[in-house]
Amino acid sequence: MQISVWGQELSAWVARSQLAAFGNQVVHADQLTEPSGSELRSEPGLLASLEQAVLHQRLICDHAKALASEVHWIALASGQEQEAIDLVKRLAAKHQGPLLIINQSQFGVGVSDQLQSLLNGEDQHVLYMPDLLQAGSAVQQFANPEAILIGQNSTQAANHLISILRPFHQGQRTIQLMSRREAEFVKYAITGLLALRLGYINELAALSDHLDIDVDAIRRGMSADKRIGGHYLQPGCGFGGLQFTNYLEGLSKLLSKQQSSVLIDTVLRQNEINKEWPFRTLWQYFNCNLSDKSFAIWGVAFKPGVADIDNSPSLRVIDSLLAQGARLRIHDPEALETLQQRYPNAPSITFCNNSYEACDQADGLAVLTAWPEYASPNFQLLRATMKHPLIIDGRNLYDPARIQHYGFHYFCIGRQCLSNSELFSE
Amino acid sequence: MSTQWQALHQSTDRLRNTHLRNLIDQPGRFEKLSFSHQGILLDLSRQRIDDQVMAELVSLADESGLSQKIAALLSGEHVNTTEDRAALHTALRLPSNAKLEVDGVDLVAEVHQTLDKLEQFVDRLHASQWRGYSGKPITDVVNIGVGGSDLGPLMTCEALSEFRPQVAAGISIHFVSSMDGSQLSNLLLRLNPETTLFVLSSKSFGTLDTLANAATAADWLIAYSGLQRELLLKQHFIGVTAAPDKAITWGIAENNILKFWEWTGGRYSLWSAIGLPIALTTGMQGFRDLLAGAHSMDRHFADSPFQSNLPVLLALVGIWNINFQDIHAHAILPYDGRLAHLPAYLEQLEMESNGKSVRSDGSQSRERTCPILWGEIGPNAQHAFYQLLHQGTERVMCDFIVPARRYQERESGLQEQHQLALANCLAQARVLSLGDAALTGDNERPPWQRYFGNQPSSVILLDQLSPFTLGSLIALYEHKVYVQAMIWGINPFDQWGVELGKKVANNLIEALNSQSSSGYDLATNGLLSAIHQQQKENH
Numbered sequence: 001m002q003i004s005v006w007g008q009e010l011s012a013w014v015a016r017s018q019l020a021a022f023g024n025q026v027v028h029a030d031q032l033t034e035p036s037g038s039e040l041r042s043e044p045g046l047l048a049s050l051e052q053a054v055l056h057q058r059l060i061c062d063h064a065k066a067l068a069s070e071v072h073w074i075a076l077a078s079g080q081e082q083e084a085i086d087l088v089k090r091l092a093a094k095h096q097g098p099l100l101i102i103n104q105s106q107f108g109v110g111v112s113d114q115l116q117s118l119l120n121g122e123d124q125h126v127l128y129m130p131d132l133l134q135a136g137s138a139v140q141q142f143a144n145p146e147a148i149l150i151g152q153n154s155t156q157a158a159n160h161l162i163s164i165l166r167p168f169h170q171g172q173r174t175i176q177l178m179s180r181r182e183a184e185f186v187k188y189a190i191t192g193l194l195a196l197r198l199g200y201i202n203e204l205a206a207l208s209d210h211l212d213i214d215v216d217a218i219r220r221g222m223s224a225d226k227r228i229g230g231h232y233l234q235p236g237c238g239f240g241g242l243q244f245t246n247y248l249e250g251l252s253k254l255l256s257k258q259q260s261s262v263l264i265d266t267v268l269r270q271n272e273i274n275k276e277w278p279f280r281t282l283w284q285y286f287n288c289n290l291s292d293k294s295f296a297i298w299g300v301a302f303k304p305g306v307a308d309i310d311n312s313p314s315l316r317v318i319d320s321l322l323a324q325g326a327r328l329r330i331h332d333p334e335a336l337e338t339l340q341q342r343y344p345n346a347p348s349i350t351f352c353n354n355s356y357e358a359c360d361q362a363d364g365l366a367v368l369t370a371w372p373e374y375a376s377p378n379f380q381l382l383r384a385t386m387k388h389p390l391i392i393d394g395r396n397l398y399d400p401a402r403i404q405h406y407g408f409h410y411f412c413i414g415r416q417c418l419s420n421s422e423l424f425s426e
Numbered sequence: 427m428s429t430q431w432q433a434l435h436q437s438t439d440r441l442r443n444t445h446l447r448n449l450i451d452q453p454g455r456f457e458k459l460s461f462s463h464q465g466i467l468l469d470l471s472r473q474r475i476d477d478q479v480m481a482e483l484v485s486l487a488d489e490s491g492l493s494q495k496i497a498a499l500l501s502g503e504h505v506n507t508t509e510d511r512a513a514l515h516t517a518l519r520l521p522s523n524a525k526l527e528v529d530g531v532d533l534v535a536e537v538h539q540t541l542d543k544l545e546q547f548v549d550r551l552h553a554s555q556w557r558g559y560s561g562k563p564i565t566d567v568v569n570i571g572v573g574g575s576d577l578g579p580l581m582t583c584e585a586l587s588e589f590r591p592q593v594a595a596g597i598s599i600h601f602v603s604s605m606d607g608s609q610l611s612n613l614l615l616r617l618n619p620e621t622t623l624f625v626l627s628s629k630s631f632g633t634l635d636t637l638a639n640a641a642t643a644a645d646w647l648i649a650y651s652g653l654q655r656e657l658l659l660k661q662h663f664i665g666v667t668a669a670p671d672k673a674i675t676w677g678i679a680e681n682n683i684l685k686f687w688e689w690t691g692g693r694y695s696l697w698s699a700i701g702l703p704i705a706l707t708t709g710m711q712g713f714r715d716l717l718a719g720a721h722s723m724d725r726h727f728a729d730s731p732f733q734s735n736l737p738v739l740l741a742l743v744g745i746w747n748i749n750f751q752d753i754h755a756h757a758i759l760p761y762d763g764r765l766a767h768l769p770a771y772l773e774q775l776e777m778e779s780n781g782k783s784v785r786s787d788g789s790q791s792r793e794r795t796c797p798i799l800w801g802e803i804g805p806n807a808q809h810a811f812y813q814l815l816h817q818g819t820e821r822v823m824c825d826f827i828v829p830a831r832r833y834q835e836r837e838s839g840l841q842e843q844h845q846l847a848l849a850n851c852l853a854q855a856r857v858l859s860l861g862d863a864a865l866t867g868d869n870e871r872p873p874w875q876r877y878f879g880n881q882p883s884s885v886i887l888l889d890q891l892s893p894f895t896l897g898s899l900i901a902l903y904e905h906k907v908y909v910q911a912m913i914w915g916i917n918p919f920d921q922w923g924v925e926l927g928k929k930v931a932n933n934l935i936e937a938l939n940s941q942s943s944s945g946y947d948l949a950t951n952g953l954l955s956a957i958h959q960q961q962k963e964n965h
Contacts, residue, residue: 273562280561288559288661323555 001164002027004069006087010040010138011104011131012075017046018142019073020053022167028059029066039307042334045139067094071164075104075131078246081111088118088126099124100160104131106187106243108250112151112180125157128180130187135241136305147174151183188254191247192264197232198239199267202274205235205414215414216396235413237317237368237394238275240302242310275313278366278392279320281411285364285390291325296362296386298355299369299395301335309338313394314368322348331358333371356385364390370397379406430486437479438750446474446880447860461734463726464719465895466902468736469885472859473743474751483742484732486913492738495912500728502528502689506919507786513919514687515694515904516724519717519897528689540685540699544713547664547684548705552593556623559651559661564623568600568613569703570643571627572635575666576603577774578696578900579627579703581767582716585896588764591709599703605635610642619650625664627700629692631672634928640676666699691919693774694904712893719897727905737905740884744823744906745913747882749793753821757811758801761828761851764891768827769801772903779907779918786917795914797823804828805850815858816877824858824883826851827899831890855883 002025005016020026041047053059067090076084084105091099099119103112103126116126128151133141148169152158158177162169169175178186201219208215215235223230248268255261286293302312309315321328329350330339336351343349352358355374359365359382367374375397383389383406391403393412400417403410410417427435441449449455450471459471459480475483499505502512514533517526522538550556554563569579580601600617602609624643628636640663647658655677665673666684673683684699696704697717705713723737732738747753756776758769780796802810804826815822828851833840857864861879862871886902888895911918934950937943943954 276561283557283561284559288557288561288657320555320557320561323550323553324557 001025001071002065002069003071003073003164004029004066005073005075006066007075007077007080007105008038009075009077009105009131010043010135011133012073013040013046013050014043014133014138014142015073015075015104016059017049017053017139018168019164020056020058021049021143024058024164026053026059027066027069028061029063030061039335039338042305042307043135043138044305049139067091070095070098070100071160072099072101073104074101078106078250080105081107084111084115085118088115092119092124095124096121097123100157101126102161103128106131106246106250107184109181109184109188109254112184116153116180125152125154126180127152127157127161128183129161130183131243132187132190135243135308136303143168145169145173147176149176149178149183149186151178151180153180188247188251191244192251194232195239195244195248195264195267195271198236199270201233201235202238202270202413208414208416212416214416235396236274236370237277237413238271238313240275240311240313241306241308245311272316275316276320277413278313278317278368278394281392282321282326282364282366283324285409285411289324290321292327293363294327294329294361294387295321296359296365297328297330298332298358298365298367298374299371300330300332300339301369301371304369304371307334307338309335309342312369314339315342317366317368318343318349322346329358329360329362331355332369333373356381359385361385361387363388364392366392366394367397368394370395379403379408383407428486428489430482430489433482434479434486434746434750437482441474441476441479444474445861446472446882447863449474449476450859452476461736461739463730463736464722464898465889465892466736466898467885467887468740468902469887470739470743472855473746473882473884474880475743475746479746480733483746486745487732487738487742487909490913490915492732492909492912496728496908499908500724502526502533505917506691507917508920508922512689513691513694514689515691515697516721518690518697519721519724519901521718521721536687544684544699544702544705545710547702548710551597551623551706552709554596557661558620558622559647559653559658560620562620563596565596565621566598566600566617567623567625567703567706568602568610568617568643569625569627570602570610570636570639571625571666571700572603572605572633573774573778574692574695575627575629575633575636575700576601577767577771578693579701581765581771582696582701582704582896582900583707584767585764585891586704586708586712586716586893589708589712589893591712594707594709597706599707601703602639603635605638607639607642610639614643614646619647619662622647623662623664625666625702626673626676626678627666627702629668629686629690629695631665631667631669631676634931637676644677664702666702693778696900708893715893716897719892719894719899720901721897722894723898723901723905727901737902738909740902741906741909741913743882743884744797744910747823748795748797751821751882753823753882754794754797755820755822756797756799757807757815757822757824758799759804759807759824759826759851759854760801761804761826761847762832762891763803765827766803769799771900772801773799775903776907778921778924780911780914780916781923782916782918785915787915791914791916793914795916796910801825804854805847808850808854812854815881817874822881824855824881826855826883826885827888828885829888829891829895851885855885858883 003019004027005012006029016026072091074084088101099121103115112126112128130149145168148165150158150161162175204218205215219233222228223233248264252264252268255264282290297314300309300312300314302308302310318328327348329352331352340351365386389408391408391410396412396415400410400412400415456471460467460469499513500516502514504510504512506513512528517533518537520526520534522534524534526533551564556564558564583599600613602613626636626640644655647662648655651658659677660679663678664682665678667673668686668688670683670685674680684702686695686698686700690698697720701713727735727737758772760768776799777796782795783791785791814820828848832844857877858881859879861877907918937954941958943951943958
């Protein structure tokens with residue numbers, strides 16, 4: 001089967017690699033630029049799988065051929081709606097016979113119906129398949145999906161897609177059919193609920209500090225209830241990520257416009273406040289004066305496993321510390337290069353390739369991303385490296401008792417850290 | 427009495443029985459009596475003047491040495507004679523490449539250093555990087571000041587709020603002035619101490635009203651946070667003052683002081699760092715546009731012949747009305763709700779500047795000086811005091827102020843509302859001047875439905891209300907005030923009349939606190955004892 005895949009999103013590249021891996025002829029319209037230069041390079045398994053596809057010529061670049069395919073997979077960025085419309089118009093002009101368009105872009109509710117209206121032929125269909133992939137495990141999720149959701153208005157077209165995806169579901173996974181508009185909304189609904197869970201646990205964490213209880217115990221207790229489960233209940237200094245935030249902002253706008261609801265907007269606003277928790281903690285610890293202090297930052301990616309810093313809490317922390325005249329030494333296993341592009345001329349930032357080097361003579365260390373390599377550092381070495389023994393843990397990675405045993409002043413989120421009482425009350 | 431003064435009295439007699447409607451009918455009058463400068467049109471055709479009066483008024487200005495006096499003002503001579511200092515508000519709006527050295531000091535450099543520091547403050551606040559004691563960004567800025575440290579910024583912020591750039595959206599501005607704490611007490615109930623910044627604006631840093639409000643604000647922060655006063659003042663107070671030493675003694679951090687100068691009069695100070703709330707509202711670009719608009723009017727004032735010089739003409743027409751037409755009430759009537767605070771602003775500018783009866787040489791003025799100014803948004807005043815303008819016994823001169831264009835990118839309903847305001851503005855100016863003749867038809871009406879007309883007015887038509895045109899408009903009035911003062915021979919830059927009351931109040935505080943009710947005049951003694959009685963009963 002010849003399939004053309006359009007777009008530079010993670011979902012486009014994963015679709016290319018995986019459709020090619022199972023024998024399809026995947027055609028790419030533009031100059032074949034592998035995502036090795038972008039943040040996608042750190043997506044586990046993606047580059048290797050693309051290399052294989054190119055090596056065996058199952059992933060080729062040919063503009064004319066791309067337009068000629070009967071099956072098109074469109075995974076464009078949310079701002080590229082007009083490009084999608086133009087593309088579908090060109091396809092409609094070129095094809096009289098059958099045409100199957102799988103839209104996986106986040107354009108909002110109703111755009112797939114609009115794309116369908118641009119087609120003429122009886123056997124020409126637009127399907128919507130929400131992009132449910134999570135950065136960091138996207139290849140594995142595409143290859144082995146828990147369920148497949150298809151927005152359609154033609155069983156025949158849906159069956160065509162199901163047959164294309166057969167190697168991945170093997171007839172054994174749940175396949176749900178719904179209208180295109182419903183399928184377009186599903187990802188908003190999922191993202192909204194996840195954000196509400198994160199917002200809720202962070203509220204509980206803030207409250208825990210006042211009630212003299214450990215939010216971690218509360219979280220475990222909640223997770224034991226099957227109705228709740230354990231996902232997205234880890235308190236921390238805010239969430240980020242481009243796609244996650246885009247969906248939330250889209251949902252927030254819909255809710256606010258259609259029914260004046262501020263539910264998601266409140267979560268988003270509070271999240272921006274939570275992102276600055278590490279800054280506020282340092283600010284209070286040092287009595288509102290951070291000028292000429294030097295701080296180490298561990299982790300700038302918005303979550304472990306990605307090189308992406310879009311809307312990452314680390315950016316707010318970095319900006320606020322720089323604005324107060326602090327110097328920063330920053331480490332991240334993957335996202336350092338991306339961060340350097342964002343702060344090309346920042347004499348107050350030193351980009352460090354080694355996490356201990358970042359702590360050299362530091363007045364404090366802020367841990368902002370839960371990379372595995374930060375989970376169990378050599379605290380003695382850290383204590384000897386830093387000028388002042390202070391750790392601000394935005395991800396609750398460490399055991400308060402143990403870390404205080406090493407002589408650190410330790411601040412974490414909602415876990416009865418003794419040091420929290422040293423701050424002003426908020 | 428000078429010959430020009432006598433000539434004008436003769437013209438008064440000559441025109442005594444000429445109704446304004448007969449003057450207005452003369453062909454070419456509007457073209458002759460309307461004057462423009464960069465977005466502002468001044469229409470004087472509804473004043474009770476003719477060519478001869480205009481010529482005589484201009485001669486009066488010449489005779490009073492106005493040219494030299496304008497030059498003296500702009501070059502930094504000590505035109506404020508009773509306080510022996512310059513009045514250099516015009517220096518505050520000089521562009522950075524201008525040159526002005528006074529007593530060996532490069533004022534332009536000093537002014538722009540302060541502007542740059544102001545810009546840093548504004549940028550930090552707009553970037554949400556000015557932090558309160560808990561580390562949260564400041565969201566509310568409370569300007570504590572009174573008089574010139576309040577009216578100018580308040581009026582301008584209200585007028586230009588729709589020019590607020592996106593970066594300014596996170597900051598709300600509040601104004602607190604009243605000595606009794608009325609405004610402050612309401613604000614403190616709803617503001618969050620963690621995210622509130624106070625700007626103490628006081629030229630002398632000794633203004634009782636302001637220091638009383640500031641003390642309450644500081645106590646509020648201390649009570650809420652439980653932190654040291656010094657730490658809180660450092661994060662939550664900015665001082666804008668010409669007396670930095672006093673501000674530092676009070677507790678303002680040196681870095682948080684924006685300086686202005688003794689040569690900036692309070693009511694002429696919105697162009698200085700006192701304009702911080704303005705810059706926070708409009709962004710620095712908006713503030714610089716405001717300064718540019720004023721500077722443009724300064725150049726016009728300095729360079730244009732009196733026959734087409736807007737501030738000079740506005741002043742001369744005022745002289746004509748006050749000293750020759752015997753009109754001593756002046757209404758300020760903006761037909762634009764954004765200019766709601768302009769009347770209050772001009773009340774201070776004109777009455778505190780020219781409300782004087784002793785001339786600069788110490789002699790008693792033989793001529794009447796500043797009239798009583800008051801005003802209100804025109805359409806609202808139509809439902810309040812216009813009755814008096816149309817049918818009362820008082821002669822009143824009116825300034826109508828209105829923009830030609832507004833709401834051009836907004837809903838059609840709003841555009842129609844602007845047309846409605848314009849129509850009312852033109853109608854009122856017309857009826858005030860023409861009286862019954864404004865409408866043709868029957869004049870067979872009972873006496874209480876008759877309109878005499880013959881009330882003079884000026885119309886100031888702005889292309890649109892913008893930072894630039896507002897800057898020009900305010901500078902127009904500032905210079906008008908100066909011209910009138912020069913013709914009356916008074917000093918517009920002091921305000922000795924407000925001093926005695928302050929001293930006596932200090933004295934009475936003791937009497938109130940000590941429960942004493944003797945030693946004053948009988949009226950005061952009586953009231954003191956009544957107050958003591960009340961306070962005792964409710965204790």
